[in-house]
Amino acid sequence: KAGVTQTPRYLIKTRGQQVTLSCSPISGHRSVSWYQQTPGQGLQFLFEYFSETQRNKGNFPGRFSGRQFSNSRSEMNVSTLELGDSALYLCASSFKQAGVGTGELFFGEGSRLTVL
Amino acid sequence: EDKVVQSPLSLVVHEGDTVTLNCSYEVTNFRSLLWYKQEKKAPTFLFMLTSSGIEKKSERLSSILDKKELSSILNITATQTGDSAIYLCAGYTGTASKLTFGTGTRLQVTL
Numbered sequence: 091k092a093g094v095t096q097t098p099r100y101l102i103k104t105r106g107q108q109v110t111l112s113c114s115p116i117s118g119h120r121s122v123s124w125y126q127q128t129p130g131q132g133l134q135f136l137f138e139y140f141s142e143t144q145r146n147k148g149n150f151p152g153r154f155s156g157r158q159f160s161n162s163r164s165e166m167n168v169s170t171l172e173l174g175d176s177a178l179y180l181c182a183s184s185f186k187q188a189g190v191g192t193g194e195l196f197f198g199e200g201s202r203l204t205v206l
Numbered sequence: 207e208d209k210v211v212q213s214p215l216s217l218v219v220h221e222g223d224t225v226t227l228n229c230s231y232e233v234t235n236f237r238s239l240l241w242y243k244q245e246k247k248a249p250t251f252l253f254m255l256t257s258s259g260i261e262k263k264s265e266r267l268s269s270i271l272d273k274k275e276l277s278s279i280l281n282i283t284a285t286q287t288g289d290s291a292i293y294l295c296a297g298y299t300g301t302a303s304k305l306t307f308g309t310g311t312r313l314q315v316t317l
Contacts, residue, residue: 094248123304133249133294133307146304180248194240195305197248 094198102204108169111201115183122164127178176205208233212308227280227311229295237300244292285315
């Protein structure tokens with residue numbers, strides 16, 4: 091069974107640009123969450139999608155957005171990039187629907203974004 | 207605001223030693239406590255604990271959840287160099303359906 095797949099794995103952008111990251115969950119999983127990992131802040135929750143609907147959002151500015159498609163694949167977008175957005179962005183999928191499960195999330199290998 | 211604190215931040219041990227990693231949590235509508243191991247890439251799932259008690263993944267890895275004390279420990283016995291990694295603890299809240307992570311404990315096992 092294929093795991094969570096994230097693309098691209100690495101990318102470099104400059105300040106002011108925007109970026110779109112993609113995540114394909116494990117087959118059959120309908121919940122997709124996004125996390126940002128930085129050395130200083132650790133792993134922080136960005137948002138969660140289930141059945142194409144954003145269920146929850148973390149404390150991030152509106153420059154961070156996402157969506158989920160009918161096949162459960164998800165994208166996140168960051169506009170007007172800032173240096174502080176440099177991080178590893180991790181996607182995680184889960185079979186159980188939002189608010190019902192007990193949190194067993196399976197992570198992809200992440201997209202490492204560097205903003206120059 | 208939900209909070210998870212891990213200690214120590216890092217430690218170095220010799221192969222064969224036993225280590226105990228600590229995690230305390232304050233998570234609203236707490237559902238479960240999870241432990242992940244992160245080497246160079248994605249965090250890999252180790253344990254999920256929903257009720258007080260002991261969970262055992264293998265002969266060497268075990269975890270205890272104490273819901274009264276809002277804490278958990280991860281024990282690794284007979285450590286091996288392959289155990290070197292960052293160990294992440296996270297609390298899951300059913301209300302917001304999200305994991306709140308601690309900053310992790312970096313474990314290095316030397317020969």
